[in-house]
Amino acid sequence: MDLRPMTYRVGAGPSSSDDGPPPHDVPSGSRTQFFTQGEYWKTSRRTMNTKLMKPHAVSDYFPDINSTTSEFIERVRLLKSQHRDGLSVSELPYEINKFTMEAVGKMLLGVRIGTLEKQVSPKIQQFIEAIGRMFLTGHQLMAFAKVHQLLRTRAWREHVESWDTIYSLSDELIAPQIDAATRRLEENPPAPGDKLDLISHMVAAQTFTREEIIDNVTETFMGGVDTVANGVSFLFYLLSKNESAQSKLRAEVDNVLGTRECTMNDLQAMPYVKAVVKETMRLFPPIPINARVTQEDVVISNYRIPKGTIIMLNNYTMSRDERIFSDPDTFNPDRWLRAESATWHPFSAIPFGYGVRSCVGRRVSENLMYISAIQMVQNFFLKKDPSFDITPLVRTQFAPGPELPVHFVERGLSSPCTYPMASEQLGALTASAVPLGFREELRAVCDDEEGNN
Numbered sequence: 001m002d003l004r005p006m007t008y009r010v011g012a013g014p015s016s017s018d019d020g021p022p023p024h025d026v027p028s029g030s031r032t033q034f035f036t037q038g039e040y041w042k043t044s045r046r047t048m049n050t051k052l053m054k055p056h057a058v059s060d061y062f063p064d065i066n067s068t069t070s071e072f073i074e075r076v077r078l079l080k081s082q083h084r085d086g087l088s089v090s091e092l093p094y095e096i097n098k099f100t101m102e103a104v105g106k107m108l109l110g111v112r113i114g115t116l117e118k119q120v121s122p123k124i125q126q127f128i129e130a131i132g133r134m135f136l137t138g139h140q141l142m143a144f145a146k147v148h149q150l151l152r153t154r155a156w157r158e159h160v161e162s163w164d165t166i167y168s169l170s171d172e173l174i175a176p177q178i179d180a181a182t183r184r185l186e187e188n189p190p191a192p193g194d195k196l197d198l199i200s201h202m203v204a205a206q207t208f209t210r211e212e213i214i215d216n217v218t219e220t221f222m223g224g225v226d227t228v229a230n231g232v233s234f235l236f237y238l239l240s241k242n243e244s245a246q247s248k249l250r251a252e253v254d255n256v257l258g259t260r261e262c263t264m265n266d267l268q269a270m271p272y273v274k275a276v277v278k279e280t281m282r283l284f285p286p287i288p289i290n291a292r293v294t295q296e297d298v299v300i301s302n303y304r305i306p307k308g309t310i311i312m313l314n315n316y317t318m319s320r321d322e323r324i325f326s327d328p329d330t331f332n333p334d335r336w337l338r339a340e341s342a343t344w345h346p347f348s349a350i351p352f353g354y355g356v357r358s359c360v361g362r363r364v365s366e367n368l369m370y371i372s373a374i375q376m377v378q379n380f381f382l383k384k385d386p387s388f389d390i391t392p393l394v395r396t397q398f399a400p401g402p403e404l405p406v407h408f409v410e411r412g413l414s415s416p417c418t419y420p421m422a423s424e425q426l427g428a429l430t431a432s433a434v435p436l437g438f439r440e441e442l443r444a445v446c447d448d449e450e451g452n453n
């Protein structure tokens with residue numbers, strides 16, 4: 001059966017053309033891995049695979065992931081100290097979002113964006129808000145996008161404006177990297193085996209225009225930030241709720257690492273860390289629904305499905321199927337360590353999709369989640385705040401809502417965190433001056449859906 005990934009562009013409807021890049025019809029770059037098929041997609045995917053999927057390339061990101069995570073841990077320490085209960089972090093999912101933006105940004109753009117700075121610059125603040133708004137309005141445009149476009153609805157206008165803001169800043173961040181890479185490569189042509197960052201690698205490939213590099217890197221970044229942020233949020237939530245799993249995780253981390261940083265090699269000795277992340281993705285897949293378009297007539301389970309039909313795959317229900325996962329709603333990482341897991345249908349839980357179009361950020365996402373889990377238990381005991389619970393929402397992606405009921409209790413190990421921030425500096429830090437407009441709006445939408453208004 002030939003199934004193609006369904007690519008969907010606002011205003012353009014599903015596309016499955018083989019004719020290379022479709023035209024721009026919203027400010028979103030369309031000449032990217034997400035939105036193309038055929039030869040153009042293959043070239044771009046091959047280039048990204050080299051930097052994001054190959055083990056030796058992925059291993060190079062570990063020092064950056066470790067140091068960004070350490071900064072985030074220090075930020076948690078600061079924010080909880082400013083909270084009235086001394087244990088919680090207000091708007092934790094938003095803080096996690098800034099953390100993953102910084103981590104994924106460094107991997108893809110090669111530069112630090114500055115979202116974890118004590119004072120986030122107004123421009124970066126705008127960027128963060130625009131990404132949030134783009135996802136929020138993108139969800140509203142899922143149905144009847146053409147009608148929104150025709151009527152120029154508020155959702156449509158805000159969506160387009162958000163992409164404008166995102167592209168204007170990513171141009172500013174990425175263009176200098178392209179120039180610098182071009183100069184470097186002209187002066188010192190790369191030898192086989194030289195380590196190049198993603199942008200230099202794309203420049204060296206000589207198959208992409210400058211705009212194509214900017215579009216590709218920007219949209220890969222957009223695809224990565226919220227997904228992995230939602231994964232990390234659900235991870236912390238589930239650990240806080242399941243203290244015995246958390247203790248097992250901590251025991252493994254203490255045994256293998258103690259207080260030192262994790263390298264890619266260490267992961268081989270930490271099956272429970274991996275099982276915890278797998279189990280999080282099973283219960284709360286950040287992309288709850290995936291899709292394909294049939295390329296020929298097929299019969300599946302006695303249903304005739306004509307060519308050109310969009311088939312939706314519901315990751316959420318698939319991975320909670322009790323015919324495969326006993327006690328499916330329970331967080332039980334051990335299930336992945338039992339011999340029987342090898343016999344499960346390979347499609348029983350596919351949070352990163354499947355096949356050649358599966359997630360190109362899978363390896364880096366998993367590593368970011370492993371290191372987040374590791375550093376969290378090295379530094380804190382996570383306890384569930386008994387006063388409330390999450391009500392997950394689908395906002396294009398599956399997200400936990402605006403607050404997480406997680407308390408951070410200091411573990412008090414000596415030097416658990418490698419981030420060299422002196423305590424005086426910490427004291428001087430203030431929560432970043434963030435205009436609340438967008439977040440309040442998101443909260444209002446969530447309250448609406450929960451019937452709180």
Ligand code: HEM
Nearest residue numbers: 223224227228231287351352353354357358359360361365
């Ligand atoms: C927990 C985190 C993540 C989850 C759950 C996730 C999930 C997915 C899923 C389900 C797909 C569609 C796969 C298919 O149709 O078979 C996808 C595609 C994609 N993801 Fe991710 N993703 C995550 C993080 C990331 C990150 C960090 C990046 C970038 C570094 C990224 C970049 C992409 C790209 C570029 C595609 C399109 C690939 C193509 O069409 O060739 N993702 N992701």
